[in-house]
Amino acid sequence: GAVVSQHPSWVICKSGTSVKIECRSLDFQATTMFWYRQFPKQSLMLMATSNEGSKATYEQGVEKDKFLINHASLTLSTLTVTSAHPEDSSFYICSATQGARYEQYFGPGTRLTVT
Amino acid sequence: AQSVTQLGSHVSVSEGALVLLRCNYSSSVPPYLFWYVQYPNQGLQLLLKYTTGATLVKGINGFEAEFKKSETSFHLTKPSAHMSDAAEYFCAVSGGRGGYNKLIFGAGTRLAVHP
Numbered sequence: 001g002a003v004v005s006q007h008p009s010w011v012i013c014k015s016g017t018s019v020k021i022e023c024r025s026l027d028f029q030a031t032t033m034f035w036y037r038q039f040p041k042q043s044l045m046l047m048a049t050s051n052e053g054s055k056a057t058y059e060q061g062v063e064k065d066k067f068l069i070n071h072a073s074l075t076l077s078t079l080t081v082t083s084a085h086p087e088d089s090s091f092y093i094c095s096a097t098q099g100a101r102y103e104q105y106f107g108p109g110t111r112l113t114v115t
Numbered sequence: 116a117q118s119v120t121q122l123g124s125h126v127s128v129s130e131g132a133l134v135l136l137r138c139n140y141s142s143s144v145p146p147y148l149f150w151y152v153q154y155p156n157q158g159l160q161l162l163l164k165y166t167t168g169a170t171l172v173k174g175i176n177g178f179e180a181e182f183k184k185s186e187t188s189f190h191l192t193k194p195s196a197h198m199s200d201a202a203e204y205f206c207a208v209s210g211g212r213g214g215y216n217k218l219i220f221g222a223g224t225r226l227a228v229h230p
Binding site: 006032034041042043045046049091093095097101102103104106107108109 | 147156159164166205214215217220222223225
């Protein structure tokens with residue numbers, strides 16, 4: 001149980017275009033989802049926290065207009081990287097918690113390459 | 116504010132040798148502590164966690180960790196390394212102002228296991 005999927009697992013896009021990454025909880029209702037960014041050989045940095053039906057809370061330094069997060073249902077959150085640039089190339093990982101529980105279940109990640 | 120320090124960005128051991136990955140934390144409230152493993156181009160898998168109660172916690176794949184409040188440490192050990200243990204390991208803490216479902220990660224330790 002507690003499986004989180006991400007789609008796509010790998011995406012290449014051209015500079016200036018937008019790309020959407022989906023995060024789904026497959027067998028539970030995710031009241032809270034988290035989006036992380038991981039640069040090569042570095043740790044995970046929390047970008048934002050989203051609760052179903054409400055606006056995401058972004059961490060300091062994260063551009064909310066560039067990284068649009070939507071948590072429209074209890075099983076789906078999306079991260080849209082708008083007007084992507086090469087410096088946005090990274091590994092994006094989502095996680096989800098169930099109800100009031102604290103344990104996060106992580107997705108497999110999405111590697112974004114902007115050319 | 117909470118923080119996590121992982122001593123040693125790279126650790127190399129021989130197959131069959133003891134694995135010791137160090138983690139120290141800083142927290143103004145009783146912390147929840149976690150160890151995750153990440154294989155290349157994959158998400159994070161929970162190895163073990165400490166919340167309350169017994170300070171020696173056992174996890175998957177033969178790993179265990181001991182919470183030592185006096186030393187603010189949560190070191191990860193495994194008696195005998197296996198080649199399949201080669202991966203990136205992250206220590207994380209939660210609690211404090213972010214709540215117990217918000218994780219702060221250490222920088223990670225890359226474990227290499229050689230024959």
